[in-house]
Amino acid sequence: MFLTQLTLSNFRQFEVFQLKPSSGFNFIFGANGSGKSSLLEAIYVLSMGRSFRSSQLTPLIRHHVTEFQVIGTWQNAYARQFTVGVGRQMQLSDIRLDGQAIRSLRDLVSLVPVQLINHDCFHLVDAGPQGRRAFLDWGVFHSELSFFSAWQRYQRALKQRNAGLKRNLPFAELNLWQQELLSQAETIHALRSQYFENFLPHVERVLTELLALDKLTVEYYPGWDVGMSLPAVFIKDYERDCFLGHTQHGPHRADIKIRVNGIDADHILSRGQQKLLSYALLLAQSECLKLFTGKDSVLLIDDLAAELDREKIQQVLQLLQKLKCQVFITGVDESLVLAATKAIDLSMFHVEQLG
Ligand SMILES: Nc1ncnc2c1ncn2[C@@H]1O[C@H](COP(=O)(O)OP(=O)(O)O)[C@@H](O)[C@H]1O
Ligand SMILES: [Mg+2]
Incomplete structure (x- = not known):
């Protein structure tokens, strides 16, 4: 399963944001506070129905508005597409799979196996x-x-x-x-x-x-x-x-x-x-x-370069390359990570620059 399209409205600092990710590597670079972790959080919310930064969804609503929406399209290995929408108003969550309200979070969670790798x-x-x-x-x-x-x-x-x-x-x-x-x-x-x-x-x-x-x-x-x-x-x-x-x-x-x-x-x-x-x-x-x-799982890696040297970054990227899963990797400094992609001959990837 991989994400082909993501649309955020009023999610964290994003008023409107659209992403068309690659089915392989996606690098998201930007300064501190530019929204890198929020973007991973949005993908996490789309696949788990909850956040990894807050026990509730309400803090994810952009300041001064009353509702957020995250809408994404997942595609499986047989090219079948699923549209998932997660919305939150002050007291009410709305989670839909292909337009139908889901019966239990389990239906959502079992659809896309997502793994988060961050400082935690x-x-x-x-x-x-x-x-x-x-x-x-x-x-x-x-x-x-x-x-x-x-x-x-x-x-x-x-x-x-x-x-x-x-x-x-x-x-x-x-x-x-x-x-x-x-x-x-x-x-x-x-x-x-x-x-x-x-x-x-x-x-x-x-x-x-x-x-x-x-x-x-x-x-x-x-x-x-x-x-x-x-x-x-x-x-x-x-x-x-x-x-x-x-x-x-x-x-x-x-x-x-x-x-x-x-x-x-x-x-x-x-x-x-x-x-x-x-x-x-x-x-x-x-x-x-x-x-x-x-x-196929989807991997969300927040700040890959933190605490890893250049050689280890290369090794991790190489292992990820072998997995052939969709990966979202964030970083403040693009030079270290992009140098590693050159060293391992990783040529097909999407880069998103925030901020
Ligand atoms: N609900 C919200 N509405 C508006 N802005 C928010 C909200 N929640 C967090 N932010 C802002 O988003 C920024 C944090 O984004 P984050 O994704 O953590 O950045 P990064 O990972 O790139 O350092 C901060 O500037 C914070 O003030
Ligand atoms: Mg961050």
Whole structure:
């Protein structure tokens, strides 16, 4: 899937803005505050129905007006086109696919797999498990149809079990929710671990290309000690779960453990290396998606050159070139990035100059 046309009205600082992107590389250059991140944000909103900079859509409405609209046309590999429109008035969102209001955000999100790479992608390495879990689930969600409903049912049952724990219900009385919880946990774990097993060789290869670090390991952690079955963990944990008022172990605690020589990577790697590690994870994920499902992802890369030297910029561009996905890359200084495109013989791309 790739974006063939984008129109913004009253979105952030853009009163009216139109873009006709290339199906490959799109570079967006401009000074600070010229609207580069806002443009990526608009594409993100078009594919996710939400922003990555704000939990609400209202701040995205241009100052002094009451409504924004983002309209885009996506084209799939069979040249079929889909028009998506996302609009927000003060209290009301309107999301349409080919003119029809969508029933659930899931219909929108599953249409275009979009990955954002910005300064926050460090969190894949240096923050808690939540980001890495979301990263893993992005891949599983787009590859396995059954994942989403299992995850939703698991969350519902988890809430109920936690409510029961807070009331100190006896273990037997928790059973109704526990059965559902365990059954969905089994599905989630099976899908995640299968996906991860297929994903791992790809991430290892990309890591070798980008980082070449000895003794770096990437492992899936399901959310409990795999030496024990989850039902046995629930029995063992019961008293402490009651004391804490929540379920300590289960797929809601899953993680991808990234270590160097057995130590968490964020304690060992430089910022630049952490950034490359995040790039490796994200690029390998897009590569897997294409391989496992035939779907092309769209990559939004905010400030590619930040913290990367010229050689690394070239390597990242080369990996992106092999992916053959649509990419939007922003930057303040065009010279570094454009020099890298020359060095790797990248000749077909679109450049948008803002400001
Ligand atoms: N709702 C809004 N209405 C008008 N301008 C806005 C709005 N939200 C942000 N801006 C302006 O947009 C600019 C930020 O744009 P941004 O996309 O972050 O720039 P860049 O990524 O190129 O540095 C700032 O000047 C900010 O004041
Ligand atoms: Mg920016």
